[in-house]
Amino acid sequence: MKRLLTIFALIAVAACTKGTDRPVVSQNATMADDGVQRIKVAMHSYYFEPNRIVVKRDVPVEIVLSNSSHIVPHNFTLNGAGVNVSEDKWGWGHDTVRFTPTQTGEFEFVCHKGDHAKKGMVGTLVVTE
Numbered sequence: 001m002k003r004l005l006t007i008f009a010l011i012a013v014a015a016c017t018k019g020t021d022r023p024v025v026s027q028n029a030t031m032a033d034d035g036v037q038r039i040k041v042a043m044h045s046y047y048f049e050p051n052r053i054v055v056k057r058d059v060p061v062e063i064v065l066s067n068s069s070h071i072v073p074h075n076f077t078l079n080g081a082g083v084n085v086s087e088d089k090w091g092w093g094h095d096t097v098r099f100t101p102t103q104t105g106e107f108e109f110v111c112h113k114g115d116h117a118k119k120g121m122v123g124t125l126v127v128t129e
């Protein structure tokens, strides 16, 4: 039993990686045949992967969210680029967030659960022409 608890403790520690000192991982959304630019974003404790998403303006975006922490609730919130979305995600499987950015520039997205953003759960949405 004690050994099992130790294993769980190790998993818990491994699952809680601070995101503040992680590198910028940039990825462009992929334009699909249906005219939607799609990108997968994994939510970890406590960072987004990728944490920099590049999309085109005035084209629908679909972000496919998965929660790699499963049991830790996470969230994707974007208030910028003419968009206001907030999607909670926990457990297995994926959720999708759909929006169409109407402004170019760089906009922050965050996880607004607890102090996750402070721990590094932030990212940048880059909207280009």
Ligand SMILES: [Cu+2]
Pocket (backbone or CB within 6 Å): 046, 073, 074, 075, 111, 112, 113, 116, 121
């Ligand atoms: Cu979070």
